[in-house]
Amino acid sequence: MNAMELSEHAPAKLNLALHVTGQRGDGYHLVDSLVCFTAIGDVVHLSPGPLSLAIAGPFGAGLDPGDDNLCLCAARLAGGQAAIRLTKNLPVASGIGGGSADAAAVLRGLRRMGHVLPGGLERLGADVPVCLASQPARMQGVGEQLTPLPPLPPLHLVLANPGLSLSTPQVFTQMENRQNPPLPPLPDFHDLATLIRWLRGTGNHLEAPALRLAPVIGEVILALRGTGAAFARMSGSGATCFGIFEDAARAAHAAKRLRQHGWWAVHTELAQPPATG
Numbered sequence: 001m002n003a004m005e006l007s008e009h010a011p012a013k014l015n016l017a018l019h020v021t022g023q024r025g026d027g028y029h030l031v032d033s034l035v036c037f038t039a040i041g042d043v044v045h046l047s048p049g050p051l052s053l054a055i056a057g058p059f060g061a062g063l064d065p066g067d068d069n070l071c072l073c074a075a076r077l078a079g080g081q082a083a084i085r086l087t088k089n090l091p092v093a094s095g096i097g098g099g100s101a102d103a104a105a106v107l108r109g110l111r112r113m114g115h116v117l118p119g120g121l122e123r124l125g126a127d128v129p130v131c132l133a134s135q136p137a138r139m140q141g142v143g144e145q146l147t148p149l150p151p152l153p154p155l156h157l158v159l160a161n162p163g164l165s166l167s168t169p170q171v172f173t174q175m176e177n178r179q180n181p182p183l184p185p186l187p188d189f190h191d192l193a194t195l196i197r198w199l200r201g202t203g204n205h206l207e208a209p210a211l212r213l214a215p216v217i218g219e220v221i222l223a224l225r226g227t228g229a230a231f232a233r234m235s236g237s238g239a240t241c242f243g244i245f246e247d248a249a250r251a252a253h254a255a256k257r258l259r260q261h262g263w264w265a266v267h268t269e270l271a272q273p274p275a276t277g
């Protein structure tokens with residue numbers, strides 16, 4: 001790779017827990033979420049040249065490379081010129097922050113090329129600030145208040161999506177109760193048992209509204225539990241769900257079984273934090 005070329009991983013974002021605690025005057029919802037990132041993600045490649053975007057990868061065909069693509073929005077906001085190639089490995093509009101993760105990866109790449117990032121990155125999407133760091137965090141406000149957390153215990157994860165895109169605003173609109181308590185106090189997640197015990201006392205308040213729009217999400221969660229997940233839940237506004245398994249072999253086996261339904265299902269683990277600088 002030429003010295004001026006670089007690649008940035010854009011890890012999938014998982015909302016391990018997501019409470020909706022209120023709504024702002026402008027309609028945006030206040031959230032309280034435990035967020036982590038996975039080894040599976042998109043990949044963004046930047047090389048010198050006028051601003052452009054080419055998309056490939058398993059989910060590339062469903063995504064428009066036009067001016068509204070978040071990769072280009074991010075580059076324009078940062079004043080960066082680069083030829084961008086995006087490998088789209090994550091399903092689009094699926095609650096795992098794909099677009100925000102890509103925007104954040106472009107911003108990290110431009111920063112590595114010497115650009116100083118402007119403020120107001122949340123204008124690109126509420127999830128962009130948390131995706132920029134791509135490290136476990138508690139996310140509050142509408143996504144701009146971030147508290148970095150110590151590393152979580154190793155997780156054997158399965159991500160599964162029944163092949164449908166859900167619109168985030170539509171899922172928020174379906175909510176019946178927008179005034180929920182915040183997350184319970186976060187302990188030191190030193191082992192899996194502690195994390196799962198804590199997760200059982202939390203929820204994803206977007207799960208019920210998403211289930212009303214797409215009941216198949218319930219089947220995905222049941223299938224994750226039925227294949228041995230110690231814990232399973234939907235991420236973000238869906239429809240991607242995650243299962244946490246005791247070991248890699250069980251997770252790999254579960255992913256294989258879920259793919260037999262014709263669903264997208266992958267076995268993954270937590271991401272290594274991106275290199276800074």
Ligand SMILES: C[C@@](CO)(OP(=O)(O)O)[C@H](O)COP(=O)(O)OP(=O)(O)OC[C@H]1O[C@@H](n2ccc(N)nc2=O)[C@H](O)[C@@H]1O
Binds near residue numbers: 015098168237
């Ligand atoms: C729900 C979450 C949880 O992490 O994830 P996803 O399901 O998108 O992955 C995020 O809050 C989504 O973040 P993101 O997808 O970047 O949201 P944006 O593009 O800023 O907003 C899309 C729309 O969702 C609604 N929205 C978003 C965030 C928020 N805190 N309150 C909202 O009400 C608004 O209607 C907004 O117009």
Ligand SMILES: Nc1ncnc2c1ncn2[C@@H]1O[C@H](COP(=O)(O)OP(=O)(O)O)[C@@H](O)[C@H]1O
Binds near residue numbers: 068069100
């Ligand atoms: N690079 C991108 N990757 C994914 N979606 C994008 C991208 N750029 C723009 N979008 C648009 O952003 C919307 C949300 O997609 P995404 O971020 O994948 O989902 P979610 O917000 O559920 O995590 C989609 O409607 C999609 O068309």
